[in-house]
Amino acid sequence: MADSPSSSPPETRPPGELAEATRDEAALTRFLRGLPGIDAVGLEQRAAALAGRAVKGEAKLRAIDRAVGMVDLTTLEGADNASKVRALAAKARTPDSRFPDVPRVAALCVYPDLVTEAVTALRGSGVGVASVATAFPSGRSTPRAKLAEVELAVESGADEVDMVIDRGAFLAGEYGRVFDEIEQVRAACGPAHLKVILETGELGGYDNVWRASWLALLAGADFVKTSTGKVSPAATLPVTHVLLRAVREWRDRTGQSRGVKPAGGIRTTKDAIRYLVAVREVAGPDWLTPELFRFGASGLLNDLLMQRETQLHGHYSGPDQVTVDL
Amino acid sequence: MTEPDPNPLEYAPALESATVAALRERYRPFIGGEFTDGSGAVFSSVNPATGETLAEITGSAESDVDRAVNAAEDAFRGHWGSISGTDRAKYLFRIARLLQERSRELGVLETLDTGKPVRQATEFDLPNAAAWFLHYAGWADKLDHAGFGPSPAPLGVTGQVVPSNFPLLLLAQRVAPALACGSTVVVKPSERTPLTALVFGEICEQAGLPSGTVNVLPGDSESGASLLAHRGVRHAVFTGSTEVGERVRRDLAGRGKRVTSELGGDGVNIVFADAAPEEAVRSVVEGAFFNQGRVRCAGSRLLVEESVAEEFVARLRDRMAELRVGDPMDRNTDVGALGSSAEVERLSELVERGVAEGATRWTVPATPPRHGDFMAPTLLTGVQQSMSVARREVFGPVLSVLTFRTAREAVTKADNTPYGLAAGVWSEKGSRALWTARELRTGVVWANTFHRFDPTAPFGGRGESGNGRVGGAAGLEAYLDV
The missing domain is CATH 3.40.605.10 (Aldehyde Dehydrogenase; Chain A, domain 1)
Incomplete structure (x- = not known):
């Protein structure tokens, strides 16, 4: 930690009392283990209760537009290539050609080798390019290879980097190692935004999700992100509550705003609105912006567009009215 | 931003x-x-x-x-x-x-x-x-x-x-x-x-x-x-x-x-310093305001360990402020109407008496409908054992906050009412929760939860409950x- 090979920019250092937590591995471990617990029963009850809030009519239409603007349109398949990226880039710029007032999505999320293609296809559109990195999705590679991947993604023009944490190290209690890796990636990102994927489905409980969130925030994450989408369960409402609570407390303690990105398994407008309600209630209305909240999803966008039309015209139009982007 | x-x-x-x-x-x-x-x-x-x-x-x-x-x-x-x-x-x-x-x-x-x-x-x-x-x-x-x-x-x-x-x-x-x-x-x-x-x-x-x-x-x-x-x-x-x-x-x-x-009952939530804070807050709010507090086993008293009391009460206010008070027919409503205008009067008097006896009052900034028997959820802090609001059944949306220094003190204060229906204990330490549950003189004790009802679990009171x-x-x- 203190003797980490590359030190991060000073502005990402946590202020005040939290800086003490990052002094050395022992202090970090003490801090994370000393965090108050999360009670699973109560957490799930609250998540379920808030999911019952109704957003309808005009408010629903605005919520849909808001959600569209928060989507990180994602393609992370072995079969991805330049043509797939170009197809999604066109979708990202103009989600629904029949309705030019639909906002563009926040970013396109691809593998590092396709960043150049995505940057070219999205030039001038305002849509960001996000690249996964650090041996996504498992994170199992050597530190040098992971850092090199981040550097290459940023050199290729990625605005955002979605890294995965080393879950093996985290579960072994090697918090310092996880911290160092995030901090080094943070440094390698330069101006690019860093999203830190916790892969909550592998962490074995909310207490660990809570600790991992704090660990990522302490190490300089701009966003904490639930999942790669390759592990089940991916994002769930209660897990997202934990992340939202962490960024809220982070701001209460430091004044800095950090973001949250649930990813994987969010497919319907109904789901998306439930997440927005959670954002509003747990983190606060300030987080209802693409700068601080994103959806990592691929299928969600089309459902949002279909529901948007339903809100406008009062009837469903069917899946053939939205584009299938392959 | x-x-x-x-x-x-x-x-x-x-x-x-x-x-x-x-x-x-x-x-x-x-x-x-x-x-x-x-x-x-x-x-x-x-x-x-x-x-x-x-x-x-x-x-x-x-x-x-x-x-x-x-x-x-x-x-x-x-x-x-x-x-x-x-x-x-x-x-x-x-x-x-x-x-x-x-x-x-x-x-x-x-x-x-x-x-x-x-x-x-x-x-x-x-x-x-x-x-x-x-x-x-x-x-x-x-x-x-x-x-x-x-x-x-x-x-x-x-x-x-x-x-x-x-x-x-x-x-x-x-x-x-x-x-x-x-x-x-x-x-x-x-x-x-x-x-x-x-x-x-x-x-x-x-x-x-x-x-x-x-x-x-x-x-x-x-x-x-x-x-x-x-x-x-x-x-x-x-x-x-x-x-x-x-x-x-x-x-x-x-x-x-x-x-x-x-x-009747005069239920209590006991929150130790090591409790999961967010869930404890949520459950204390639910315990006190579920069904407008018109529950025999409502947790109308909160006993919180002194070392975390200030922070806990601040969180409590934040969470209470989120409660939506209003039309019961709206599916977004959390707190509806009381049974009658007489109830509203009785509870207002109880709160006023609490304030006169030295408690501090805080009411959620909600504006309930003017017609109908509504009362915004109310928090009384600085409540002492001797005050009337801590002694009698509240049966309405009023939560009294008391503090304690040791587990023994918490149990003594919790039991010091003629009733003995329900209590909630909040601690991440199992042995502490079990000890407290054993010592409490109530019919029901919930650990790290509140208001869980199930037909398989016996429910009932002791004493005047x-x-x-x-x-x-x-x-x-x-x-x-x-």
Whole structure:
């Protein structure tokens, strides 16, 4: 930690009392283990209760537009290539050609080798390019290879980097190692935004999700992100509550705003609105912006567009009215 | 950061339709399998959220009580008391299914009549009422194995007086075990909230329950008193305030009846410094304001460890401010209307008295509808054991905050009331939670949760909170001659 090979920019250092937590591995471990617990029963009850809030009519239409603007349109398949990226880039710029007032999505999320293609296809559109990195999705590679991947993604023009944490190290209690890796990636990102994927489905409980969130925030994450989408369960409402609570407390303690990105398994407008309600209630209305909240999803966008039309015209139009982007 | 958002996510009113409740203009007593005009005074039931009259009900006079108890005696002797447990179970299962089928109708009707939020009525009250019948349907043919010896006998006719806070659920909790044990029932719902009980009569009819097995007598407290005192009633079950319950017990003493009473409480949540803070806050808020705090086991007192009290109370205020107070028919509403304007007055006086005795008051910044009997959730901090608000049952949306320094002090303070119904203990350390639960003198202790009700778990109080148990095998005892 203190003797980490590359030190991060000073502005990402946590202020005040939290800086003490990052002094050395022992202090970090003490801090994370000393965090108050999360009670699973109560957490799930609250998540379920808030999911019952109704957003309808005009408010629903605005919520849909808001959600569209928060989507990180994602393609992370072995079969991805330049043509797939170009197809999604066109979708990202103009989600629904029949309705030019639909906002563009926040970013396109691809593998590092396709960043150049995505940057070219999205030039001038305002849509960001996000690249996964650090041996996504498992994170199992050597530190040098992971850092090199981040550097290459940023050199290729990625605005955002979605890294995965080393879950093996985290579960072994090697918090310092996880911290160092995030901090080094943070440094390698330069101006690019860093999203830190916790892969909550592998962490074995909310207490660990809570600790991992704090660990990522302490190490300089701009966003904490639930999942790669390759592990089940991916994002769930209660897990997202934990992340939202962490960024809220982070701001209460430091004044800095950090973001949250649930990813994987969010497919319907109904789901998306439930997440927005959670954002509003747990983190606060300030987080209802693409700068601080994103959806990592691929299928969600089309459902949002279909529901948007339903809100406008009062009837469903069917899946053939939205584009299938392959 | 971005510019301030002009359109923060708004919640639209999600209004449930009152027509679902299938309100009728007039409701009548259900006696001997028929809806017949009562001879008592006609009274009306009012929606406490709007002040509107919902329906007129013919009340029950002494003669109706007589008729109903006779019908129940006939049913007990003629049929219900002697058919097999398997046959009784068949009817109970049918009632449970009908409650499920008609749960939206009954949920909305309950909301109109009580002022409780419709989401709670349809997602808590109704599913639980059905669950109670399902659970006791399972017991009906297994009474020999319930631990009360071979062939435990039913008592005969039970007379039941049910209060206004959970009209249908509390009825189900008492009628289901009575029927399972082979007793027949005459039930008197609160005069303020009689409607779902009368529709329940209809459900008994639909289920083909032999006539007279369940009778429903709407009426005032006098009808209730004459029902419980009737010589044909072998078992008097009273659920309500401690004050009235004590009078009932006195009046019925020495009459050869069994008396079961489920009375008030002054519930408490004990939060230790190592508790999961967010969940503890949530549960304390739920515990105090669920059903507008009109729950016998409401956690109307919070005992929080001094070292975390300030931070905890700050979180508590934040969470309370999120509560949505208003139209009970809106599915987004968390806190609905109280039972009557008299309740609002009583609670306002209680709060004022607390302030006069030195407590600090904070009320959520909600603006409840002007018409109707609403009260915004209120927090009293700096409450001491000696203050009246800590001594008596609150039964409304008022939460008192007290602090403690050691676990022993917490237990002493928690127990220092005449009641002994329910407590919640919050700690991430299992041994501490278990020790506290063992030491507390209450009927129910929840650990790291609150207000969890399940038909399999016995529920009831100690001290002035009454002597009955509902739920599980223990809940059968009151209805059997053991």
